[in-house]
Amino acid sequence: MKYTSPANVTDDDLALLTDLYELTMLQAYWREGMHERGVFSLYFRKLPGQRNFMLACGQQYVAELVTQLHFSPSSLQRLADVGMFDDRFLAWLEGFRFTGDIWALPEGTPVFPNEPLMEVEAPIAEAQLLESLVLNQVQLETVLASKAVRLVMMAKGRPIIDFGMRRMHGMDAAIRGVRAYRTAGLAGTSNVLGGLIHDLPLRGTMAHSYVLAHDNEQEAFREFARQFPGTTLLVDTHDTVAGVRKVIDLMAEEAGLKVGAVRLDSGDLGALARDSRRLLDDAGHQEVKIVASSGLDEYSIAELVDTGAPIDAFGVGTALGVSQDAPVIDLSYKLVEYAGKPRVKHSPGKINLPGRKQIYRRLDSQGYYCGDLISLRDETVNEGESLLTLLVKQGQIDEAALAEADRARERVQHTLTRLPPPLCRLESTEPSYSVELSEGLKRLQRETQ
Amino acid sequence: MKYTSPANVTDDDLALLTDLYELTMLQAYWREGMHERGVFSLYFRKLPGQRNFMLACGQQYVAELVTQLHFSPSSLQRLADVGMFDDRFLAWLEGFRFTGDIWALPEGTPVFPNEPLMEVEAPIAEAQLLESLVLNQVQLETVLASKAVRLVMMAKGRPIIDFGMRRMHGMDAAIRGVRAYRTAGLAGTSNVLGGLIHDLPLRGTMAHSYVLAHDNEQEAFREFARQFPGTTLLVDTHDTVAGVRKVIDLMAEEAGLKVGAVRLDSGDLGALARDSRRLLDDAGHQEVKIVASSGLDEYSIAELVDTGAPIDAFGVGTALGVSQDAPVIDLSYKLVEYAGKPRVKHSPGKINLPGRKQIYRRLDSQGYYCGDLISLRDETVNEGESLLTLLVKQGQIDEAALAEADRARERVQHTLTRLPPPLCRLESTEPSYSVELSEGLKRLQRETQ
Incomplete structure (x- = not known):
């Protein structure tokens, strides 16, 4: 079997995903004539792993996909070949376009259990069709952004660089991950295509193979630094401290050769960073920075930062690329209203919230978020800031909301100053945050049971 | 920002991934004139989670990508805009094609720590460029196939259906996952595009939303079964046992209405399956099957099967879609030879094997695999079956190897009968399997240190 397109998904195929x-x-x-409006709510029930909040991410991206969704002639032919579908239904699909509304949290908003990240309202078939795609796409970015922001918080201002492309699940994840990382506040990425598409600075050093292919480590350093002034040299191929000494010797030997940083990629990073810093400083190279990588995650970064390791930037791959400790959230996309009537599945021990909703977030006197209220969308609430905004109206992306969504990275930075300190810890704090239901929502919930 | 292609990666862009x-x-x-042949070896050091082996998967797929790899005019322009590259180098990239050889394990082969899944030999730049892409693509399928085969083993012949698209990391993972699942032996998938591309039967039932959108559950069942004779009805929206009764009443009421199965999606699946089976059998509906889903993984499936729950098929989503307990392996792509000389990184406590290699797998007298020997490629070994085959020769996919690779699914089924029983357990068995080094390899290892 030959694969014509590496990612296997084109605009023409998207509706079949x-x-x-x-x-x-x-x-x-369609056959039952059920064309009344349905409302679907996208939410999760439980924070995964040690998360105290999730950063909602990917809503804008998927909304753009949704507004382009259609069944191409080739996809209709494929469906016909499946042999399960009525020809008249397929003819109806040919005219399919999403004509509904989508309410969504702005990307980069902290979100808690049972709060809608999105609510989709449309003739029921249109809203139903979005389920699998919306779940797949919003989960991906939300999971990755929520992991990335933990690294950012622990690094306390030191840059975090994404080195994770090789560990991510396929091409789409690798590209879209960079989008999520940018929102979460990462400083750069090694992923060329991802960085170019999603506007995150490209960063890179060298691999051990480059050093090993040379008979002599110092020669490898010299050649690389000549070609890429200000580059980062990987010093641990044979022995880290000896590697740093070679970099220093090289700079002494060849005046004008600019080395931006050395990269430590194995061993006790804290101790090696101290040794390296001292050697570099003693040689008068205060300007040469130290980059560390090698199995880092938010816990090891917190420890290195807290113990004062002189590391200027962190490269993170494996732990970040799949959100290793929490690669999945239990996102649901549930029908909450049809034909004007609230609907809810009966699930013992689980909360299912009927109807169209809004979230209000409250600030305490010190400017920290102190709790959310989930209300009915059109209920009057006199406290807090409403979070869900209208991103797609009658099938059209709202241009104002789109411009707003581009500010997601800035939103996250601002948000981190307002998150109550317990939520910024690496361990889960139970209950992490107060999320209450409005009187109107509680009443509707009782009436719908 | 607008996204023109949903997956963001076309053939034209692939070299930038x-x-x-x-x-x-x-x-x-290029600038140093280093065009001698390099050999890179793809392997992992440690089995993740509770795995006793990994199923090598994705090598054929990535080899096909590699033989198509080129720098399009648009990708060269993008690189020029980065501002780090020499114009003459970019002109050289324009003529870039992979002209080397790739040795690989046939897809679906069990693989153990330190064994090469692939070895790539080419002028060093060509082989180097493949690193990130090969790691990203082979890891994805290997991780997913290795999870999927655990489900298959525990189900003891009962079909496993992939319901995981919504939980997977993006579009490429969703599509390619189906390829890995097919190799591992899954019986079907809910993922339309993935199933159509990778030839796994499409399976689907209905969502709770469909039942909820009707005022009456029985009416929903009737409409759906009329349209899709032999379909599976989801019976747990309100109450599972009551749902099964409604299905039975419906079949009594409307002679000729064919229901293929009922699906249980919440609660105590074992108990509910027994109750449902009894109700169906008592009503004379032995032909109606029972499908279970709802947070299943290999452990819960093993328990249901071992306790004799009358479940005919399992649908698995979350645990499978990201290989939740072990979403990543520490795959490395390391230079092991350059210009005819073995190379190896010095890594205290880690094994790095220099040179071109081969793996021999031995059978015991009962026909079980009893251990592997990693040797030098051209060393004479008189025991076991050699595993690595030449998949790409001088930049061309070997058509015989390609046809062979299409038999990966059959290979896995055969392999499962030969795996020693301790390796088929869900818990990791240490040491899981004997992997020895040949005398020639040990000698080269000593000489290269």
Whole structure:
């Protein structure tokens, strides 16, 4: 079998990137004449791992996909070949466009259990079809941004660089991860295409293979630094301290050769950073920075920062690339209203909130977030700031909301100053944050049971 | 920012899906005139989580990508805009094609720590460039296939259906996951595009939203079963046992209405399956099958199977989609030879094997695999079966190897009968399996230290 496009998904195929049951349900709705508006709510029930909040991310991206969603002639032919679908239904799909509304949290907003990240309102078939795609896309960025922001918090201003492309799950994750990392506040990425598409500075050093391919480490350093003035040299191929000495000798030997940093990639990073800093400083090279990598995560970065290791930047791969400790969240996309009537699944021990909703976030007197209220969308609430905004209106992306969404990175930076300190810890704090239901929502919940 | 292609990666962009340091090293090799052949070995050091083996997967797929790899005019322009690269180097990249050889394990082969999944031999720049892409692509399928095969082993012949698209990390993972699942032996997938591209049967039921959108559960069942004879009805929206009764009533009421199965998606699946089976059997519906889903993984499936729960098929999403307990392996792509000389990084406490290698797998008298020997490629070994085959020769995919690789699914089924029973357990068995080094390899290792 030959693969013509590496990622296997083009605009023409996108509508088929869905679960089969979405399409069978669509045919059923269509044949039963069920075209009334449905409202679906996207939320999760439980924070994964040690998370105290998630950063909602990917809503704008998926909303743009949704507004382009259509069934191309080739995708309709593929569906016809499946042999399960009515020709008239397929003809109806040919005219399919999303004409509904999408309310969403601005990207980069901290979000807690049971709070909607998005609410989609449209003729039920249109809203139903989005389920699998919205879940796949919003989960990806939300999981990765929520991991990345923990690294950013622990680094206390030191840059974090994404080195994770090789560990991520495929091409789309590698590219879209950079988008999530940018929102979360990473300083750069090694991923060329991801960085170029999503506007995060490209960073790179050298691999051990480059040093090993030379008969002599110092020669490798010399050649590389000549070609890339200000570059970072990887010093641990044979022995880290000896490697740093070679960099110093090289700078002494060849005046004008500019080395930006040395990179430590194995061993006791704190001790090696101290030794390296001392050697560099003693040689008068205060300007040469130290970059560390090698199995780092938010815990090891916190320890290095807290113990004063003289590390100027951290490169993180494995732990970040798949959000290793919490690679998944239990996002649900549930019908909460149809034909004007609230709907809710009966789930013992679980909370399912009917109807169209809004979230209000309150600040305490010191300017910290102190709790959320989930209300009905059109209920009057006199406290806090409303969070869900109208991102797609009658099938059209709201241009003002789009411009606003581009400020997601700035939003996260601002948000981090307002998060109550317990939520910024690496361990989960239970209960992490107060999320209450409004009187109107509680009443509707009782009436719908 | 608008996204023109949902997956963001086209053939034209593929060469840029790499880490920046690959390209800076390429320029360095080019400028230094380092065009001798390098050999890179792809392997991992440690089994993740509770794995006793990994199923090597994705090598054929990435080899096909590699043979198509080139720098398009648009990608060269993008690199020029980065401002780090020499114009003459970019002109050289324009003629870049992979002209080397790739040795690889056939897909679906069990693989153990320190064994090469692939060895790439080419002028060093060509082999170097592949690093990030090969790691990203082979890890994805290997991680997912290795998780999926655990489900298959525990289900003891009962079909496992992939319901995980919504939990996977983006589009490429969702599509490629189906390829890995097919190799591992899954019976079907809910993922339409993935199933169509990678030839795994499409399976689907209905969502709770479909039932909730109807005022009456039985009406929802009737409409759906009329449209899709033999379909699976989701019976737990309100109360599972009551749901099964409604299905039975419906079949009594409407002769000729065919229901293929009921799906249980919450609660105590074992108990509910027994109750449902009894109700169905008592009503004479032995032909209606029971499908279970809801947070299943290999442990819960093993328990359900071992306790005799009358479940005919399992749908698995979250645990499978990201290989939740072990989403990543520490795959390395290391230079092991350059210009005919073995190379190896000095890593205290870690094994790095120099030179071109081969793996021999031995069978015991009962037909079980009883241990591997890693040797030098051209060393004479008189025991076991050699595993690495030449997949790409001088830049061309070997058509015979390609046809062979299509038999990966059958290979896995055969392999499972030969794996020693301790390796088929869900808990890791230490040492899981004997992997020895040949005398020739040990000698080269000593000489290269």
